[in-house]
Amino acid sequence: MAAESCRWCGGTGRNDALHHRHPSGACRACSGAGSILVYLPPRPCPQCGGTGVGNTPAPGLGSVPCRDCSGTGWLFFIHRFDGDGA
Ligand SMILES: [Zn+2]
Numbered sequence: 001m002a003a004e005s006c007r008w009c010g011g012t013g014r015n016d017a018l019h020h021r022h023p024s025g026a027c028r029a030c031s032g033a034g035s036i037l038v039y040l041p042p043r044p045c046p047q048c049g050g051t052g053v054g055n056t057p058a059p060g061l062g063s064v065p066c067r068d069c070s071g072t073g074w075l076f077f078i079h080r081f082d083g084d085g086a
C-alpha cells in the first residue's frame with residue numbers, strides 16, 4: 001500500500017477548493033484525510049483518467065465525482081482514516 005494524494009481535493013482534504021456544488025467541509029472522497037491508501041502499483045482510475053472527476057451532466061452544475069473511484073482518482077484503494085495507524 002502507498003499513500004497517494006486524493007484527486008478530488010488535490011490533497012487538501014477539503015471539498016470546496018476545486019469543485020463547485022458541494023458544501024465546504026471534509027472531502028467526500030477521502031473523508032478529509034487528503035490522501036488515499038492505494039494498492040501497489042498505483043493505478044489511476046481509467047474511467048476518469050485519474051482526475052477523480054466524472055462526466056459533468058450539464059455545464060454549470062459543477063463537478064461530480066467519478067463513480068468508479070468515488071472521486072479519489074485511483075483504481076484500487078481503501079479509505080484512510082486518521083488514527084488507525086494503517
Ligand atoms: Zn480528498
Ligand SMILES: [Zn+2]
Binds near residue numbers: 048049066071
Ligand atoms: Zn475515477
